[in-house]
Amino acid sequence: xxxxxxxxxxAEDMAxxxxxxxxxxxxxxxxxxxxxxxxxxCVCDLTEPLGLTQPTVSHHLKVLADAGLVVREQRGRWxxxxxxxxxxxxxxxxxxx
Amino acid sequence: xxxxxxxxxxAEDMAxxxxxxxxxxxxxxxxxxxxxxxxxxCVCDLTEPLGLTQPTVSHHLKVLADAGLVVREQRGRWxxxxxxxxxxxxxxxxxxx
Numbered sequence: 001x002x003x004x005x006x007x008x009x010x011a012e013d014m015a016x017x018x019x020x021x022x023x024x025x026x027x028x029x030x031x032x033x034x035x036x037x038x039x040x041x042c043v044c045d046l047t048e049p050l051g052l053t054q055p056t057v058s059h060h061l062k063v064l065a066d067a068g069l070v071v072r073e074q075r076g077r078w079x080x081x082x083x084x085x086x087x088x089x090x091x092x093x094x095x096x097x
Numbered sequence: 098x099x100x101x102x103x104x105x106x107x108a109e110d111m112a113x114x115x116x117x118x119x120x121x122x123x124x125x126x127x128x129x130x131x132x133x134x135x136x137x138x139c140v141c142d143l144t145e146p147l148g149l150t151q152p153t154v155s156h157h158l159k160v161l162a163d164a165g166l167v168v169r170e171q172r173g174r175w176x177x178x179x180x181x182x183x184x185x186x187x188x189x190x191x192x193x194x
Contacts (some may be wrong), residue, residue: 006128011121018124021192022115024108030192031103088192095118095127095189
């Protein structure tokens with residue numbers, strides 16, 4: 001009746017990525033970036049829609065970056081963050097029957 | 098540049114469901130049910146592939162059921178659990194760019 005389940009190591013990796021995204025502020029950040037041109041935004045664009053301070057937004061972006069869900073890029077004075085759709089897709093597939 | 102982010106209440110609800118699923122044993126349970134006939138299984142089918150005891154598996158299934166991710170059904174001596182694909186889809190869509 002049952003095929004093999006996710007391997008334990010694979011489940012650990014997915015669970016770690018899901019834990020990072022299982023936070024309301026980070027989900028909202030991801031949803032903003034997902035809807036943005038080139039799926040990217042600068043911290044300056046993200047504070048207002050979230051209603052959070054810039055240090056708080058920067059903290060959440062760092063957590064997302066450490067999990068490989070966004071990448072960080074310095075452009076002159078500004079730091080931009082871009083979604084990594086492949087990493088999101090891995091998480092999404094864990095939830096696809 | 099940016100459309101409106103997830104509403105705070107919507108983000109809270111999704112984050113709660115993601116937190117429940119962001120656990121290696123529960124991810125593996127969901128992956129087993131997803132691959133099973135009718136996307137369901139009895140606890141007796143689930144303990145062996147997970148390598149966990151029946152009380153531990155029952156605990157994880159209860160947490161998934163409380164979050165609406167599986168439904169519980171008594172059939173004679175056995176309790177069956179079935180995935181709720183609509184609930185999983187809501188979580189998945191939060192992660193779809």
